[in-house]
Amino acid sequence: MTQRANDFIIWRAGTSVNWECTVQEIATETGIPPSTVSSTCRRKGWKLVHGNVGHDLSGRQSIDQIMASKHLQFIVAT
Numbered sequence: 001m002t003q004r005a006n007d008f009i010i011w012r013a014g015t016s017v018n019w020e021c022t023v024q025e026i027a028t029e030t031g032i033p034p035s036t037v038s039s040t041c042r043r044k045g046w047k048l049v050h051g052n053v054g055h056d057l058s059g060r061q062s063i064d065q066i067m068a069s070k071h072l073q074f075i076v077a078t
Contacts, residue, residue, distance in 0.1 A: 006040060010026055021050060023048065
């Protein structure tokens with residue numbers, strides 16, 4: 001891929017979560033190597049809220065589970 005294409009893919013992934021992610025999370029999402037994600041973010045001045053440290057997200061609920069939550073349905077209904 002070209003540098004511009006990588007820039008766009010990384011930007012799209014980062015902005016979709018308001019940059020509340022890590023280099024590793026963007027790399028996993030996009031298939032772009034972490035070193036490329038990191039250098040691109042530095043070059044473009046994009047600041048990741050969680051820095052470059054990876055987090056284990058395996059325990060997070062999927063959006064489908066969150067949206068199906070009885071608690072959310074209660075909030076939306078009131």
